[in-house]
Amino acid sequence: MSLLAAEDQPTLADFGGDVWWIVLIKIVGVFGVLVLLTLFAIVFERKVVARMQQRIGPNRVGPRGYLQSLADGLKLAFKEDIMPAMADRPVYFLAPVLATVPAFVAFSVIPLGPVVSIFGERTPLQLTDAPIGVLIVLACSAMGIYGIVLGGWASGSTYPLLGSLRSAAQMVSYEIAMGLSIVAVFLYAGTMSTSGIVAAQADGNEVSFFGLEFTGPSWYGVLLPVSFVIYAIAVVGETNRAPFDLPEAESELVGGFHTEYTSLKFALFFLAEYINMVTVSALAATLFLGGWRAPWPISIWDGANSGWWPLLWFFLKVVAALFVFIWLRGTLPRLRYDQFMRFGWKVLVPVALVWILIVATMRTVSREADLSAGQVALFVGVPAALLVLAVLLVASRATNRDTRVAAVKAAAGSTHPTDAEPEVLPPAGPRRRPAQRTGPSRAEGGFPVPPMDLAVPPSPRLRRSESVAAGTVVGTGRRSTTTIEEDGDG
Amino acid sequence: MNEVVIGTGEAVVFWILGPIALAGALGMVLSRNAVHSALWLVNTMLALGVFYVVQEAPFLGAVQIIVYTGAIMILFLFVLMLVGRDSSDSVVETLRGQRVGALLFGAGFAALVGAGTARATRDLPVEGLAAVQGGEGGAAAGNIDAIAAVLYSRYLLAFEVTGALLITAAVGALVLTHVEREAGTRRTQKELSRARFLTDRPQTLPGPGVFARANSVAAPALLPDGRVAEDSLATGIDPQEVTPMPRPTGREQLGSPDAALGALDPTVSDVPGGREGGEHR
Numbered sequence: 001m002s003l004l005a006a007e008d009q010p011t012l013a014d015f016g017g018d019v020w021w022i023v024l025i026k027i028v029g030v031f032g033v034l035v036l037l038t039l040f041a042i043v044f045e046r047k048v049v050a051r052m053q054q055r056i057g058p059n060r061v062g063p064r065g066y067l068q069s070l071a072d073g074l075k076l077a078f079k080e081d082i083m084p085a086m087a088d089r090p091v092y093f094l095a096p097v098l099a100t101v102p103a104f105v106a107f108s109v110i111p112l113g114p115v116v117s118i119f120g121e122r123t124p125l126q127l128t129d130a131p132i133g134v135l136i137v138l139a140c141s142a143m144g145i146y147g148i149v150l151g152g153w154a155s156g157s158t159y160p161l162l163g164s165l166r167s168a169a170q171m172v173s174y175e176i177a178m179g180l181s182i183v184a185v186f187l188y189a190g191t192m193s194t195s196g197i198v199a200a201q202a203d204g205n206e207v208s209f210f211g212l213e214f215t216g217p218s219w220y221g222v223l224l225p226v227s228f229v230i231y232a233i234a235v236v237g238e239t240n241r242a243p244f245d246l247p248e249a250e251s252e253l254v255g256g257f258h259t260e261y262t263s264l265k266f267a268l269f270f271l272a273e274y275i276n277m278v279t280v281s282a283l284a285a286t287l288f289l290g291g292w293r294a295p296w297p298i299s300i301w302d303g304a305n306s307g308w309w310p311l312l313w314f315f316l317k318v319v320a321a322l323f324v325f326i327w328l329r330g331t332l333p334r335l336r337y338d339q340f341m342r343f344g345w346k347v348l349v350p351v352a353l354v355w356i357l358i359v360a361t362m363r364t365v366s367r368e369a370d371l372s373a374g375q376v377a378l379f380v381g382v383p384a385a386l387l388v389l390a391v392l393l394v395a396s397r398a399t400n401r402d403t404r405v406a407a408v409k410a411a412a413g414s415t416h417p418t419d420a421e422p423e424v425l426p427p428a429g430p431r432r433r434p435a436q437r438t439g440p441s442r443a444e445g446g447f448p449v450p451p452m453d454l455a456v457p458p459s460p461r462l463r464r465s466e467s468v469a470a471g472t473v474v475g476t477g478r479r480s481t482t483t484i485e486e487d488g489d490g
Numbered sequence: 491m492n493e494v495v496i497g498t499g500e501a502v503v504f505w506i507l508g509p510i511a512l513a514g515a516l517g518m519v520l521s522r523n524a525v526h527s528a529l530w531l532v533n534t535m536l537a538l539g540v541f542y543v544v545q546e547a548p549f550l551g552a553v554q555i556i557v558y559t560g561a562i563m564i565l566f567l568f569v570l571m572l573v574g575r576d577s578s579d580s581v582v583e584t585l586r587g588q589r590v591g592a593l594l595f596g597a598g599f600a601a602l603v604g605a606g607t608a609r610a611t612r613d614l615p616v617e618g619l620a621a622v623q624g625g626e627g628g629a630a631a632g633n634i635d636a637i638a639a640v641l642y643s644r645y646l647l648a649f650e651v652t653g654a655l656l657i658t659a660a661v662g663a664l665v666l667t668h669v670e671r672e673a674g675t676r677r678t679q680k681e682l683s684r685a686r687f688l689t690d691r692p693q694t695l696p697g698p699g700v701f702a703r704a705n706s707v708a709a710p711a712l713l714p715d716g717r718v719a720e721d722s723l724a725t726g727i728d729p730q731e732v733t734p735m736p737r738p739t740g741r742e743q744l745g746s747p748d749a750a751l752g753a754l755d756p757t758v759s760d761v762p763g764g765r766e767g768g769e770h771r
Contacts (some may be wrong), residue, residue: 028763131634139539142560146532149564153525153571161571168568179556192634253624332512 008114008306009199010124012131018123021309024119025129030107032474035320038274045326046320052330073267088155095154096261099147103275104138110282111195113292113310125292125311126195133194134186137177137283141238144276145171148240148247151269152257152263163256165249166337167240173344174237181230184359185220185287194283202305217296221288225385226355228288230348232324235280237344240273241325243332244340251334281321282314287319293352297367346347354441448452511537524570528563535559549633647751698721 018026043058043066049055058068083089103119113125130136145168152164170201186192189200201218221228235246258269285291293299303309335343362380397404504584504667514534535558542551603671677685686692696711696719708730711722723729 033503088523091525106625132552135549135556139552139555141562142556142564143536145560145564146567149567149571149739150525150529165568167572168571169563172564175560389510 006486009202010111010115010126011199012129012193012196014115014124015126015129015195019121022118022121022123023127026123028255029164030127031104031146031172033103034107034275034278035114035271038271038371039069039073041274041277041322042072043067043323045329046322048326049330052327065229076267076270077264079263079266081265084156084260084261087260088154088156090138091150091154093265095147095151096152096265096272097147099144099272100141100275102143102147103279106137106144106279107275107282109136109194109196110279110286111291112314113307114257114310116308124195129193129195132192132282134182134192134197134287137279138175138182141171141175141178141280143275144272146174147272148257151261152247155257155260157260159254160257162443163247163249163253163259166253167257168242169341170240170344172237173341174234177230177344177348177352178234178238180349180356181234182287182355183352184224186361187356187363188220188224194286194291195268197287198293219288219290220221223357223381224288224359226351227359228284229289230352231284232356234344234348235284236325236328238339239276239280239325241277243334244331245334246337246340249334277322277325278318281318281325284321285314285317289321396398499527500544503540507537507540526569528566532563534561536565547633550636632708691721 046068047065048059059065061071063065064298082091082342105118108127109129111124112127115122117123148167148171149164152160152162152167156163185197189197191197191200197220201220203218217223240247246256247253248258250256253259258266261269292305292314294301294304294310294313298304298313304313365380511534512538514530514532517530518534521527521530536555539554539559540556541546662735703739708727710726710729711719713719
């Protein structure tokens with residue numbers, strides 16, 4: 001297939017011929033890796049979010065608090081197992097299992113490394129692969145929806161039902177965007193098997209730019225940036241993570257689909273969510289970030305892509321992707337449901353479709369004109385990207401024009417710069433009964449306003465600090481402390 | 491004629507999954523609860539997907555699972571859940587003798603189809619799918635290439651017409667369910683907020699309180715002392731009588747902390763609406 005893809009690179013023919021104990025070792029290994037990564041991800045998430053919120057995070061159990069999630073998991077197992085009176089028993093029992101099993105199965109096609117030697121047997125570091133490898137992940141994520149939907153339905157309670165209805169609509173629509181984003185990768189790689197896609201990202205693209213020879217990047221995250229972005233957004237919706245965690249929006253739905261679940265059943269849902277996160281991170285690394293292959297400066301070293309080293313690069317990429325998940329959760333507020341669905345159907349899916357069209361056209365042109373992928377990217381992709389960026393810039397300035405004008409006028413001192421005050425509407429129909437008026441009446445004009453002669457009493461905190469010497473150090477809530485000098489007449 | 495050769499693995503998978511698929515089909519017909527029926531059907535579809543994979547059509551298997559179980563059955567479930575979870579079938583037969591008729595016709599149809607298929611395929615030579623689907627890359631290139639080659643050359647027109655049909659159906663459904671609204675008739679959030687602040691109660695109305703026994707709009711919320719919260723009355727609906735909450739069973743036997751304190755029985759809430767609330771209906 002290529003120059004650098006050496007005999008270490010597994011092909012489809014390498015799978016299916018393993019001895020039974022190798023298969024057993026691989027299965028146990030994948031299971032252990034997933035459980036360990038889940039434990040790690042939970043404590044990592046809590047620590048990272050804590051840092052982002054200027055807290056410390058868990059620091060009690062184990063060295064620096066890193067065994068916290070293990071302790072939590074043990075604690076969950078010993079909690080009381082509650083079966084709600086209104087629950088549909090078999091389905092209630094089945095739902096967490098249905099959520100967890102596909103999550104584990106999906107990881108079986110993720111390539112963790114090249115062909116290595118395990119106790120003298122040469123075998124690829126991947127449980128299995130198929131010509132339809134990536135579709136197995138998609139099928140598993142489709143099956144994982146059932147766990148959430150049925151869990152909410154079987155609880156026999158209102159909030160779980162609402163959460164599961166939301167999740168059904170959400171996961172189905174974001175799975176479409178996710179599937180479409182992967183299509184471009186299939187077009188470029190020419191295969192759907194995960195090991196084949198990693199192999200296709202092995203070599204850099206030879207680009208000659210007016211006599212200047214250099215090797216461009218080969219990661220599909222760089223070559224197909226739009227696909228990568230759509231994939232990244234869609235999997236956040238697919239895994240129900242913030243800011244798309246509407247099925248378990250605790251401010252609206254208590255706990256969402258798992259409100260009624262306790263003990264091990266709840267633990268299974270929790271496990272499934274984090275395993276799904278790990279799986280889509282691993283799939284992102286495989287499809288877009290070169291899989292287990294070493295990133296550029298390391299890949300100059302010849303031994304980087306052989307032996308057991310690729311495991312390290314792979315898990316570094318996975319942890320980086322997990323960090324992005326956590327970063328999003330620590331940064332973005334939750335979307336409103338209608339905005340969320342509109343974004344999925346009216347932005348992500350059309351953009352993905354147009355992008356597939358562009359990619360297919362570029363593939364055809366490059367094949368007809370006998371150009372290499374790197375040349376196409378350089379001579380077509382870069383100008384197209386610049387054009388799109390320019391259009392986006394102009395469009396965003398055009399849509400923001402009113403706001404900008406308003407900001408300028410507001411800076412000049414006008415309070416309602418954009419338009420005249422709209423007429424105030426009458427109250428909305430005869431809905432409310434006339435209530436007895438108690439207390440002071442509202443000001444004319446609608447909004448409650450404070451009395452004009454309001455005198456703000458002096459802050460008790462200031463009064464207290466007068467007894468202390470002036471110029472004391474006062475904590476401001478930030479990590480640095482500031483010295484506040486108080487005037488004498490304060 | 492070729493000899494039919496079925497590998498051990500395939501035979502094992504068949505004898506395990508065949509009964510499972512059949513049980514799913516029977517369960518779908520026989521279960522009373524609509525959601526259980528849907529789940530049995532999912533079971534059968536999954537078994538079919540595995541069968542496709544075993545018979546060297548992995549792409550078909552994956553598509554079966556992704557499209558049928560992952561999308562279509564989820565939509566079925568969605569509708570069933572909206573209908574409600576108590577929508578079990580009634581045991582009363584509305585059409586007299588329909589079960590017997592359905593049994594007869596079902597058996598007859600199965601016999602017809604089975605006999606027809608058996609007759610039509612009796613003398614056909616048996617070939618594995620791997621032998622048939624040799625595309626450009628041969629059987630090694632596999633199922634995907636073979637399907638793509640057939641789909642985009644020989645059946646291209648049928649494929650495109652099917653796509654057009656589906657799009658027409660989707661757009662038609664959208665058009666039929668779309669409600670045309672005149673532009674600007676819908677009040678914006680800002681206008682609604684202004685209108686709300688003109689009333690005496692800018693905050694939300696009280697919902698059914700902690701002592702309320704229903705979440706129907708007709709049932710007023712109760713204040714902690716058992717009176718009706720007037721603000722929670724809906725307009726245009728006669729308010730329901732609020733029956734007082736029955737004591738949980740076992741309270742008398744166990745003895746309540748209220749009883750220990752003296753008479754704290756809900757004497758107020760037996761008059762819905764309380765004394766001050768008076769003639770509110």
